[in-house]
Amino acid sequence: MQEHRAGPEVKAETPVQATLRRAMFALLVTIALGALVIGKAEVYVFDWVKSAVGDLLAPVLHTVTVPVRAARDIGSNLGRITALTEENARLREENERLRQWQALARRLDGQNRELRRLLRFDPGEEVRTVAARVIADTGGPYARSLLMDAGRRHGVRADQAVVSGEGLVGRVMSAGLRSARVLLITDRRSHVPVLAGPRRVHAILVGDNGARPYLRFLPRNAALAPGDAIVTSGRGGVFPPGLPVGDIGIATPSGGSIEVVPHVDWTRLEFVRAIDRDSEGFAAQAEE
Amino acid sequence: MLARLDRAARAAVPAASIVALLLISLVPWIGDRAAPALAVAAVHYWAGRRPDLVPAPFVFLVGLTHDSVADAPFGLMALVYLFVLGAARSQRFLVVGQPFAAGWAIFALIASGASAIAWAGASFYYGAALSVGAPAAVLLLTVLTYPVVAAALAVLDTAALKGSA
Numbered sequence: 001m002q003e004h005r006a007g008p009e010v011k012a013e014t015p016v017q018a019t020l021r022r023a024m025f026a027l028l029v030t031i032a033l034g035a036l037v038i039g040k041a042e043v044y045v046f047d048w049v050k051s052a053v054g055d056l057l058a059p060v061l062h063t064v065t066v067p068v069r070a071a072r073d074i075g076s077n078l079g080r081i082t083a084l085t086e087e088n089a090r091l092r093e094e095n096e097r098l099r100q101w102q103a104l105a106r107r108l109d110g111q112n113r114e115l116r117r118l119l120r121f122d123p124g125e126e127v128r129t130v131a132a133r134v135i136a137d138t139g140g141p142y143a144r145s146l147l148m149d150a151g152r153r154h155g156v157r158a159d160q161a162v163v164s165g166e167g168l169v170g171r172v173m174s175a176g177l178r179s180a181r182v183l184l185i186t187d188r189r190s191h192v193p194v195l196a197g198p199r200r201v202h203a204i205l206v207g208d209n210g211a212r213p214y215l216r217f218l219p220r221n222a223a224l225a226p227g228d229a230i231v232t233s234g235r236g237g238v239f240p241p242g243l244p245v246g247d248i249g250i251a252t253p254s255g256g257s258i259e260v261v262p263h264v265d266w267t268r269l270e271f272v273r274a275i276d277r278d279s280e281g282f283a284a285q286a287e288e
Numbered sequence: 289m290l291a292r293l294d295r296a297a298r299a300a301v302p303a304a305s306i307v308a309l310l311l312i313s314l315v316p317w318i319g320d321r322a323a324p325a326l327a328v329a330a331v332h333y334w335a336g337r338r339p340d341l342v343p344a345p346f347v348f349l350v351g352l353t354h355d356s357v358a359d360a361p362f363g364l365m366a367l368v369y370l371f372v373l374g375a376a377r378s379q380r381f382l383v384v385g386q387p388f389a390a391g392w393a394i395f396a397l398i399a400s401g402a403s404a405i406a407w408a409g410a411s412f413y414y415g416a417a418l419s420v421g422a423p424a425a426v427l428l429l430t431v432l433t434y435p436v437v438a439a440a441l442a443v444l445d446t447a448a449l450k451g452s453a
Contacts, residue, residue, distance in 0.1 A: 035363030137316030
């Protein structure tokens with residue numbers, strides 16, 4: 001490997017310049033430390049700055065995302081080519097099974113409509129959603145959030161629930177004009193009211209910045225087993241009821257925390273949808 | 289006039305490469321959600337090679353941008369980048385003429401310090417001792433990818449800044 005080279009000779013600083021540089025350095029360190037301390041108080045201006053920077057960089061991040069994703073996909077697809085025949089057979093089989101489910105769903109949908117008509121039930125409008133691309137995965141070790149390329153201009157507002165095709169992703173934490181930050185359900189600041197298991201026990205899903213959130217405030221007699229489904233309860237009004245969240249993972253024997261395996265595959269998350277809770281459909285669902 | 293523009297463009301290469309690597313590291317591309325801190329490696333490289341072209345206010349702004357996009361506690365990454373800048377600047381004369389491994393080892397030490405500062409700052413911000421697993425994974429990836437980042441920056445360095453000071 002190459003030897004560590006000397007940089008070109010940089011002009012020597014005068015004592016005054018060196019002092020000024022050190023003073024500037026100390027000042028910046030102090031400002032950074034001060035911001036960290038003041039930020040604990042959830043200062044609104046910092047949120048505004050973060051939102052503005054997100055808005056400013058949204059087009060750039062969008063542009064960078066496309067080729068990087070393409071490169072990543074090429075790499076992962078090359079590895080899968082050998083397994084294509086096997087996967088094709090599996091997909092055919094799955095397709096056949098899904099067709100049967102689709103036929104059943106259509107029949108049930110027809111029945112549902114008919115019963116609603118008989119009850120004179122007004123379902124209101126369909127729930128309106130805003131689709132967006134994930135442009136920055138800000139899932140560093142200290143926060144689990146992402147930036148999406150839709151903001152207030154597109155109808156995204158703070159506290160809207162965000163879903164993918166697989167299930168609940170999180171909620172909109174702040175919405176800029178062109179971008180919005182989504183707090184993931186795995187972030188330690190996230191608290192989602194949920195129903196757990198076949199007995200639909202109420203609990204709160206809490207993140208800890210790890211890959212799997214866990215359940216808190218479960219009743220003592222809650223009998224839950226690995227694989228039991230977790231859905232949103234709708235309490236609190238932020239998340240519509242019934243959104244699939246994940247399944248019970250490992251339950252610690254001491255009855256302590258119970259891990260939840262989210263349905264969302266964070267590694268493949270490319271598009272998300274924010275649910276407009278002001279739409280009539282949301283109100284209708286919440287009342288159900 | 290053209291010569292002056294050319295010099296300015298060349299002098300902007302370190303800053304541009306730091307910003308580019310920051311943006312790339314923020315893009316959702318790595319599966320396990322632990323991505324190497326590419327901009328930290330870039331700040332270290334340029335602070336050792338051309339400290340005059342990576343002034344502290346610029347590094348501070350890069351840190352605040354990182355904090356803003358990554359939703360990190362405001363000021364945390366600014367502090368981390370300033371630490372890397374200061375440490376790399378003070379160590380630059382130690383590694384000149386030494387094998388690359390020596391520079392790599394020093395980077396590993398500085399990156400470990402930066403990681404410790406980030407962990408301590410975030411734990412203070414959230415009021416609880418955070419898990420060390422994820423920061424350790426980021427540190428490991430950052431150190432392991434350093435030779436690639438340094439080699440790429442060395443190409444830029446040679447192409448754009450050779451002989452300029």
